[in-house]
Amino acid sequence: MSRSPSLPDRPTLDLDSDMSPDERLAALRDHYSAILDVHDELSDQLDAARERRRGLREEVDQLQRENDALKTSSLYLATVEEVGDGEVVLKQHGNNQEVLTDVGGPLGDSLEAGDRVAINDSFAVQTVLDSEKDARAQAMEVVESPSVDYADIGGLEEQTREVREAVEAPLLDPEQFETVGISPPTGVLLHGPPGTGKTMLAKAVANQTDATFIKMAGSELVQKFIGEGARLVRDLFELAAEREPAIIFIDEIDAIASKRTESKTSGDAEVQRTMMQLLSEMDGFDQRGDISIIAATNRFDMLDRAILRPGRFDRLIEVPEPNAEGRHEILKIHTGRMNLADSVDLEALAEDTEGFTGAELESLATEAGMFAIRDERTEIRREDFDEAMAKISSEESAGTPIAFY
């Protein structure tokens, strides 16, 4: 803070009794002009103080606005795409919706394309994220209430029932557990091949419980945010506490919780620190209120057993590749809005797609639709699915990563 300027010296008037009238007049004139100088100096100081007060007021207003903005829980993240005169084009994260919104004041002047910002429900820019919050924003996907429904998930009835029992029931009816005298599971671990619906299950339960869904990918923690893993895990739990009820979803947990390797490189030490932070957050989670933790992995065999102890991920749910019945259900979901020809028998298609996961069945439906479009048809035929199947199989054999499981 800058120091207040010192006040000018008060001018003195030296009049002597043996001065002539002319001398007295000259002394009075000098005194008058010294007083005018002091007056000017004081006026300048007053102007400077007024200016400073105005600056401080603006700062207080700005802080007040930031404070109010931070107090409202639902801020969304967006990236500035273009900056115009008093307005910017933003792209909202998550749904990629583009909006043109007004910005004014100093905040508006400071915005540049590429900045990440927090916006409110009316798309007004509340704050520009600094790099620390930015890492947090990039590392976590936050969805207020995801739009996935249990009905969107095909063929996982048993797994859905188990997830509802382990996550939904404690959030919606905690008294039930108190009455029976048992503690609900601390964390749920979904394990199974990629693309089988693990993320969907976690999103659906967040939707059903009106919880905020906060996702963090283990692989990104160790690859993208090197050196920040432990802090981001702490932030993750803090954010969940701010947004209760919340569901924390840690995808690819194997990246931060695999069996200790022999090597002692600094990268391993960092991964260890991240995992220790996760364990300590979970261990201190008795009074967790309305927060549930779900993790997913497709490398169950690699997991450090320490994370599976009671009070940590103590409910394991396997999410396998779908069987023929499951594939039929999934195909029904993903072709629900497609104009299928009578020649398409989904049950037969399900039989013919052994080994396909939910994600692959979804791309099969999309690809089949693309073949119909290429042929300038709006109706999708069985041949389109056959061509799509051939395309997907050839892509797989050409080296598209195939899951370990």
Ligand SMILES: Nc1ncnc2c1ncn2[C@@H]1O[C@H](COP(=O)(O)OP(=O)(O)OP(=O)(O)O)[C@@H](O)[C@H]1O
């Ligand atoms: N059981 C299913 N029912 C309907 N759609 C499914 C199912 N499984 C997967 N899908 C489709 O595949 C997409 C990817 O699924 P999801 O992200 O839930 O898989 P995941 O098991 O979490 O995969 P990963 O391990 O790769 O993260 C979904 O958006 C959905 O469209």
